[in-house]
Amino acid sequence: MTKTVRKKFNVYFTEQEREILDEQAKELGLTRGEIIRRRALSAPAHEAGLPQGSHVYADALEAAARSYSGIPRTAMAGIVSAVIKSLAEH
Numbered sequence: 001m002t003k004t005v006r007k008k009f010n011v012y013f014t015e016q017e018r019e020i021l022d023e024q025a026k027e028l029g030l031t032r033g034e035i036i037r038r039r040a041l042s043a044p045a046h047e048a049g050l051p052q053g054s055h056v057y058a059d060a061l062e063a064a065a066r067s068y069s070g071i072p073r074t075a076m077a078g079i080v081s082a083v084i085k086s087l088a089e090h
Contacts, residue, residue: 011036020057027078028085042088057084 013021018032025035061080065073
């Protein structure tokens with residue numbers, strides 16, 4: 001059995017982007033590295049007809065937070081992440 005060897009790849013995020021990734025990873029039960037790896041190796045979002053870019057999650061979270069002010073932001077983040085993930089998988 002051969003062992004898969006991974007090589008290090010540096011990527012830079014703002015603190016806000018890193019917090020978003022951490023929250024999404026936590027909600028999905030993944031590590032930050034795994035969520036980045038899956039997204040990097042998946043089919044491009046434009047093929048699925050979905051908007052793309054780092055702003056999509058943040059914009060969706062802001063829109064949801066404005067519409068539903070009674071839900072804590074951390075709970076809202078999990079809901080938004082789950083919806084986006086579900087849309088991307090279909």
